[in-house]
Amino acid sequence: xxxxxxxxxxxxxxxxxxxxxxxxxxxxxxxxxxxxxxxxxxxxxxxxxxxxxxxxxxxxxxxxxxxxxxxxxxxxxxxxxxxxxxxxxxxxxxxxxxxxxxxxxxxxxxxxxxxxxxxxxxxxxxxxxxxxxxxxxxxxxxxxxxxxxxxxxxxxxxxxxxxxxxxxxxxxxxxxxxxxxxxxxxxxxxxxxxxxxxxxxxxxxxxxxxxxxxxxxxxxxxxxx
Ligand code: CA
Numbered sequence: 001x002x003x004x005x006x007x008x009x010x011x012x013x014x015x016x017x018x019x020x021x022x023x024x025x026x027x028x029x030x031x032x033x034x035x036x037x038x039x040x041x042x043x044x045x046x047x048x049x050x051x052x053x054x055x056x057x058x059x060x061x062x063x064x065x066x067x068x069x070x071x072x073x074x075x076x077x078x079x080x081x082x083x084x085x086x087x088x089x090x091x092x093x094x095x096x097x098x099x100x101x102x103x104x105x106x107x108x109x110x111x112x113x114x115x116x117x118x119x120x121x122x123x124x125x126x127x128x129x130x131x132x133x134x135x136x137x138x139x140x141x142x143x144x145x146x147x148x149x150x151x152x153x154x155x156x157x158x159x160x161x162x163x164x165x166x167x168x169x170x171x172x173x174x175x176x177x178x179x180x181x182x183x184x185x186x187x188x189x190x191x192x193x194x195x196x197x198x199x200x201x202x203x204x205x206x207x208x209x210x211x212x213x214x215x216x217x218x219x220x221x222x223x224x225x
Pocket of ligand 1 (some may be wrong): 052054
């Protein structure tokens with residue numbers, strides 16, 4: 001998935017970005033409310049991890065709201081339903097309530113364990129997709145976002161993190177054509193070097209492991225299941 005991480009603390013942000021990348025996510029990281037609002041206005045993300053305790057936007061300082069809350073309100077005021085998990089300090093109960101009321105999908109209290117963050121990301125994405133069952137299934141292939149296990153006809157299939165990311169994107173919307181650019185977005189964050197033909201290579205590997213017909217090409221457009 002492509003995640004936007006909004007965190008002004010450089011040490012926390014760096015370790016979060018690293019841990020999220022290890023889960024196979026493409027992570028873009030911004031440090032303040034202005035950059036977050038600009039990123040969300042210009043690009044599409046699968047999920048936002050939003051620290052509420054950000055330096056406030058100068059123009060919004062009058063409202064006395066935390067900078068993160070202003071980002072969330074701006075997003076929802078635009079009608080953008082991108083899932084948002086807010087992160088707050090331990091003693092800020094009021095912030096958590098305000099954050100949920102302002103349209104956050106869930107919250108975490110610092111400090112938190114990565115296992116809990118990963119579980120909450122999966123839960124939010126399940127609700128977003130309106131799926132009751134956490135395991136994706138299509139044409140004999142199953143993908144479990146929680147355990148990251150993939151099977152074909154019941155037998156386990158080993159995938160790299162990026163192969164998994166491409167497959168997950170396609171299995172979330174069976175039948176929908178995803179362009180190479182959309183798939184690259186799911187696999188790479190800003191600043192990652194994107195090898196040309198990278199997506200074609202991952203699709204080739206997936207076909208080798210899951211069957212030549214599992215992923216179809218739409219010539220010049222992209223791929224679909
Ligand atoms: Ca902060």
